[in-house]
Amino acid sequence: MSESAPSTPHDSSRTLEVRVPEMDCPSCAGKVTNSVERLDGIDGIEPRVTSGRLVVEYDPTQTSDAEIRERVRAAGYEIVSAASELTLSVPEMDCPSCAGKIENALEDIDGVGEIETRPTSGRVTVETFDGTEAETVVDAIDSAGYDATPVGHARESVGDERPVWQSRRAIGTAIGAAVVTVGMALEFVLPALDPTLGTVAGRSYELSHLLFMLAVVVAGTPILRNGYYSARNRSLDIDFLMSIGIVASVAAHHPFEGAMLAVLFSVAELLERFSMDRARDSLRELMDLSPETATIKRADGSEETVPVDDLTVGNTVVVRPGEKIPADGTVLEGSSAIDQSPITGESVPADKAAGDEVFAGTILESGYLEVEVESEADESTIAQIVRMVEDAEREKTDREQFVDRFASVYTPIVVVGAVAAAVVPPVLVGASWSYWFLVGLTLLVIACPCAFVISTPVSVVSGITSAARNGVLIKSGKHLEAAGASDVLAVDKTGTLTTGDLSVTDVIGFEGATETEVLRRASVAERRSEHPIGQAIVGYADEQGVMTDEHGVSNFEALTGKGVRADIDGTTHYVGKPTLFDGLADLEHVHRTTDGGTTLESPADHPQCEREGCLDVLSAVVPDLEAEGKTVVVVGTEDGPIGVIGVADRVRPEAEWAVSRLQAQGTRVVMLTGDNEGTARAIADEVGIDEYHAELLPDAKLEWIDRLADEHGGTDEKGRVAMVGDGINDAPALATADVGIAMGAAGTDTALETADVALMGDDLTRLPYLFALSGKANGVIRQNIWASLAVKAVLAAGAPFGIVTVIHAVVIGDMGMSLGVTGNAMRLANVEPETPPGVEHEGGDRTANSY
Template identity: 40%
Template sequence: MSNKKEKQGSCCQTSSGGDAVITIAKEEREIPSSLEPKKTSCCSSKEPVLIPIVEVKQEASCCSSKTQHTEQKLDSSDSCCDPIPSKTSSCCSSSTTVTVQKEKDATDSSCCSSKKNEKKQELVFSDSCCSPDSPQVSSCCSSSTTLVQGEAAAKVSSCCSSEKPAEQPPVTGDGVQTYLIEGMDCGACAVTIEKHLQHVPGVEEVRVNFSTGKMQIRHTRDVEDIAKEVSKAGFHATLAGRRSKDVPSRKSMETPLLLSGILLAFGFFGSFTDTPPLLITLCYGASIVIGGYKPAKSAFYAIRSKSLDMNVLMTTAAVGAALIGEWLEGATVVWLFALGAALQNRSIERTRESIRGLMDLAPSEAWVKVGTELVKTSVDDITVGTVIVVKPGEKIPLDGTIVAGYSTVNQAPITGESIPADKQTGDAVYAGTINEEGSLEIHVTKLVKDTTIARIIYLVEEAQEKKAPTQAFVDRFARIYTPIVFALAWAVIMIPPLAGMGEWMEWVYKGLELLVVACPCALVISTPVAIVSAIGNATKKGVLIKGGTALEVAGALRVIAFDKTGTLTEGKPKVVQVTALEGSEGELLSFARTIEEYSNHPIAKAIAAYSQERNIPLQEGTDFRAIVGKGAQVTIQGEVYYAGNAALFEEQGVSTETWQEMMQSMQRLGQTVVIVGTKQTILGIIAVADSIRFTTLETVQELKRAGIQETVMLTGDNEGTAQHIAQQAKIDRYFAHLLPEDKVRAVEQLQAGGKTVAMIGDGINDAPALATANLGIAMGGAGTDTAMETADIVLMADNLEKLPYTMRLSRKALSIIKQNIWFSLIIKLIALVLIFPGWLTLWIAVLSDTGAALLVILNSMRLLRNK
């Protein structure tokens, strides 16, 4: 028997047992010449074996297929794992048993190949290994073995499957799926979809929001089934987060409009020539069918769902016009309606995209630092704690903290600030912001779904779906108004002819006109489009408005109450005055810096930072000691120096009476006095205070110009400090010595006069007052998740600069909403008045309705450009 040696280079490893010799994984193996190995699968493994083969037993822990026999055994265990462990979720192990059996045809089946083998002495081991390219591995092993010797054959089938598991649709915590709905141009469309799906088996709950073009649904059916049901109603549904390949393009959606218009024009101009009347009528008829198919389909499902929308009214009008022989009128109605719907859809989609554009701000991949290598990785696969590298000019892909590097970062997408912020080690950075200069190494602190920009998108989309009080009222009005006018139209058609007051055709035509005029489409969309536009504009400027209610309240504000610390002021003490009583100012600061350098107290840090900025040198100090509640001390050249309050020096026997008037004067200005000296003398006094922000005064003045009647400051500080800050910021009133519960009572006191009051703070310490006020406004939301949750409006930047803009935007939104409502009602009234004298034609009625809706949308879109 001659032997052959084969090199094995698979990723699988097998340990042998029993009488035979099987050595796998980069080892040599001896094989009888009568048993030629043959590779029959996609695995690169070759496993020739020296053994008297008679039968096979194949077992795999992850496989559902098992073939077993029981005689002389050879057991080998195979372990096949993905070469990239971080991407492997499970591995399979298999055991192979070989015994004697009579000859059969051998079939080798694996997940990669299957072939019929001829009767011959043959041994084939086929192992398929995990693909290193697969980002997700659920089962990574497959083994098929075929053994033939003379009259013996065995077949083992692998359970490996080349198919990837079906993608599961994204579901929220309460089992609700979100779909994007295309084609809605009126609030009634949303009602039609809701009512249709409520009668579909398996649908438990459904809500459709016209403003955002989204549907929230809880169901037990397939995603495709839900999309088909929505398409029956004349609209297109796509599961949010999934790119649908069969989404109708704008060109395909507008093709019927174009064909209908061409046929209408051919019929109209043909009527002035010798074109046969029948051909002209056919052109009009074809125009009605092509242009009116979609609204007729939607009308059918609206009627079946017991709802009346614009599609029902327009379809009725077009069919009625055709029945009474007004083919031109009918075709004109259909084409104008289709044109208006297309223009409305395009305009409304622009408002909806005002937020969706934020989703593209953060990159989908990041450079991950692995040792000394940089590996480009999907942000979905990056975990908290990973270190990523962001090169100059790139967008930061995930929230994190800088661990190495220095740069300037443009944070406008998050905070709306136009001036880039300097960033260094220890500073926080946000996904979607732009690294402008240096390379940064960032320690990831949040997953992609939890980043600040992801939270903003989620909260804004949630806010867009909340109805404002005005919108809720208009919707209730429309639900009552439409059926009443629909019934009135039928009364106009039936009663006058029956009473002998005119011809049937005359009153049918007037009734059809009334049907067209009846649709309150412009009225219904007057509010939501304005609110969505305003919220989208504000978000891009770094202001998060959480719903139409917050927007309306902001537009009606008359009083704003400010927290002091961290809102009107910086929230960080700074040195405001240095008075040297003995020696020079530099010497005084040198002693003070040496004492305070070892302390973590905010005032000590302020003095140390002030001295460092002025390059004041440190002296050699020893024996530092903090004196609780009074100050600190340090020994310099054998002399003990102190920095603290008056009580500390009085304990040392040093009189401060000479300087009492100066210190009291400083304290009346809200300053904290720090005395520096020894046991014998006072060297000088340093005054430290929390200074107002540089934007505070201008912001307060802008608010008053924007219509705010009164500004109020709420603080826990003493009377002197409160008065000083109020004077600097030009605040009208202030309340001092307030605990958190006192701030709540102060807000209630302001509300008692019937005024709409907003409270602005940091969103955490002032939470009770924020909740009590008519409108809670939080600052610095980019760094605080709590602020984004608790407040009605969040200023993402840590300053008041955006507050006047927010007030002006809210007031303009309220003004536009009122304009839209009055314009819609006046157009309806004029149209109704013109019907009965016969001055209104059917196509003018359609033009007035769709034209009014389009003008309302365009008027609302002005808010997108508000600066």
């Protein structure tokens, strides 16, 4: 969208964001700002020159969107699109039928473009043009029979938190149920106590009939009201069908059936609303992760508690034990263990100190922190997660599209069949009008595809919110389905199977030099280098407490592509690749001992070795280290090497377990890396990957994604390939794959925006969990769809024979199946990540049987 939705913050002001591409310099921004400032009611203007956008906060009682746009044009700049996006909360919209009525109502409004209804979260998003006001959209939704409220903050956007059993409809249904129960007792159990109130047109009416009529009025009024709006908006939905059934029952002198239909359907609607509220609760839990207030530390040392929405970038907030961090930021002072499970799903607290990044919604376990705010409330990592979970309904899955197409054909056919069943037998063969009317009424109730239609979206939302709670952000239901259906998983090496951070693994001394001495000389020389390998050596030396004195270093020189040279205590030292020492003196020999260590000896100690046939120190050590996937750094002087240091990117401790679990689930795992053949082979062997492809440039990775898809495809279509990488360096391959999975996306905007699935923490255990959850979600969706169709078919087959009545149709076909598919979908919330044995950082109480 080129413009954002007008929002409604707590101060009743609104925010308009428009795209002005030609506003590309401070001078342009100044002209636009001066022009807009002339309007009354402008609370704030923020020209964003880099992105060509203008953000204006204004008082809608004094000015409007259209006037602001006109002032931008008056400054000589065009707005690319006059479209805005308006989001409204519609709590009572909790089924596809409700959504259809609202869509029909909005389609008739001039100035309204794309409409997105999301029953699971109770939200409607509307694209508006030409300054269409929010009130116009609200009125249109009201005409469909639903209350709507524009929302400006995610916390306000999901349904109604009031329990459904306290609603006016619940009270009316309870009264109707009590009245119809008394009527049933009088008519069927105690007929002697059921007095006749009068006779009309030769038909007598007892007290029980009057009670049934009263039950229809009390419990059926909301149904008839919704049915009226359905007819008004040309929507052939359950409310319309039930209204026809209730009215027809009363008109045909079947008040008992009409009362039962009204009461039972109302109960079914309440139960469905209750089930939907359970699904919405998972979204509310995500929203509630972020606190509502924050404690700001002022420049004079005083503290002030303010709403989180009022925080601005640069504020310093104070967080104490047990409190939630109110915003994404960097620790300025203090240290503490922080529970980051709301963001990363990691159950073991992470230690944070000055300079470390922290996230909104995470919980301080001990200590005291002062945090500099680096993002506003609506831009924090947790806010982005909430938005993306809500937006997961935007793109319908293949199964949802199939269900919608099927329902659009199925419902009219069954409705026609119901009318035919009620009319044809009595007309053609003189059958009982009363009997076949009830058969037609039963088929009319069975015609509602409600449970069938909600079977997929409720499963998708349940799966996506369950994943979000466990540190896996899935962008849409389509990707939830696709992950489990993937034939192969392509895995990047650096930053995915490995930590992405170089570290020293081996230090070997020659000519009597100790490991400490080799490390000291290397770190002194490398301390002035900016190369990652040099920094890894310096960091390791510091960790080991090796004392270094930089005062004795002079004539430092970086040898491009080879290493570094520096004079240490007057002696020239070299630290770099083995080729840097070609041609230097070779006086010593190294031999491996049986226990894997090394011993340095002269040729005299090994008379069986002739000088020209014995391996020199480098040719003996370097190949072995490189075979293990390590980068070799040689340390020495002009006289020759005095030692070697092995540096490697460490394999994640859970990598081997994650790969084995994926393979056990039937997923083919292939490693794609740009690293050399030796390193790739060593890493693949260590984690248990049988197939790898090394020395790949980005274009080559793309080719392999396509090749893997072709290998698993059929005659007419390609197979499905998932790709997991760091979310930035592997962006082209991630975009090409059917499912792109980004590692360690917490706090990384690029990864959050580009990946289809984001693993919020650097935790490979979430990969088997993702595939297991996706596979189970696909199974649940299939179960819901086919169970709904099967039950409908059985009920429809039994209706003409009198085996299935209208009560069976409501209790089993509508209420029972709606509850059934929702309850089945809620099982996805119980899928938890496994804890690999021996991987301490995963922690938690989860077991290997979590799937």
